[in-house]
Amino acid sequence: MNLANQLTLARIALIPLFVVIFYLPYHWSYPAAAIIFAVAAATDWLDGYIARRYQQATEFGAFLDPVADKLMVAVALVLLVGAHDSALLSIASAVIIGREIVISALREWMAELGKRSSVAVSYIGKIKTAAQMLAIVLLLAIEPSSHPVMLVVGYFLLYVAAGLTLWSMFIYLKAAWPMMKSKRAA
Template identity: 85%
Template sequence: MTLANQLTLARIALIPLFVVVFYLPYKWSYPAAAVIFSLAAITDWLDGYIARKYEQSTAFGAFLDPVADKLMVAVALVLLVGAHDSAFLSVAAAVIIGREIVISALREWMAELGKRSSVAVSFLGKVKTAAQMVALVILLAFEPESHPEAQLAGYFLIYLAAGLTLWSMFIYLKAAWPLMNLSHKP
């Protein structure tokens, strides 16, 4: 078990703790949940860095890393939608989670065709992820009604992330479109 894979597993193990802390009836629960989410986001960057730098890339890690990322983000979005009771946040969350499902399915299908590199992570995807992570940390750190300026900044960034999410999905689908138009023979 490589260090990179251990960090990915640690990110998954943080999810139940993150949920419990988020729901604790204390003033510090929101900032503490934001810290846990931030630690998870840092492990996401760190496990990739370690895997590349120390040649610790494994098939297990290649499978588990994106799963861990999507789980943590989806859980954070679900918690925030429940806490904020906002159609604006719900729409952004639906776009982000929906896109992740579409792109995961697309990547799996492209891998079956031997064309997975056509839908590899792009620079735009990295910018989207950064905006999304910062937005989620801001929205997690503050109770919805107590800091309207932070909520506004978080909503702006989550909508920026949702817009970049749709844009990157369009780019991935455009790259895959020629293969989607081919006749399928079972």
């Protein structure tokens, strides 16, 4: 169990603490939850850096890292949808979570065909992740009824992330399309 994998496991272990802190009835619970999420997002970058820099990449880490990312983001979006009671936030969250399910299934299917590299993470995906993480941290940090300007900025960034999410999904689907329509894939 190397350091990169330990950081990934720590990110998963932060999820229950994140949820509990978010729901505490104190004025500091939202900013504290945002800090926990930001730390988790930072460990996502850090574990990848450590794995590459120190040759700690493992099959277990390659599996667990995207799972940890998707779990943390999905939990955060579900908490935000519940707290904000907003159709706008619900739509963007559904797009983001739905895309993650589609792409996870696509990657699994492509791996079975031995073509997983056809659906590797793209540069657009990295920009999407940055906008998504920033939006979630911002939206977590404020109570929905306060700071209307920050709320609008957070929603805007989340919609940028949702748009990039759809764009990157179409790129992945386009790359996989030749295998999808082939008789061998059926």
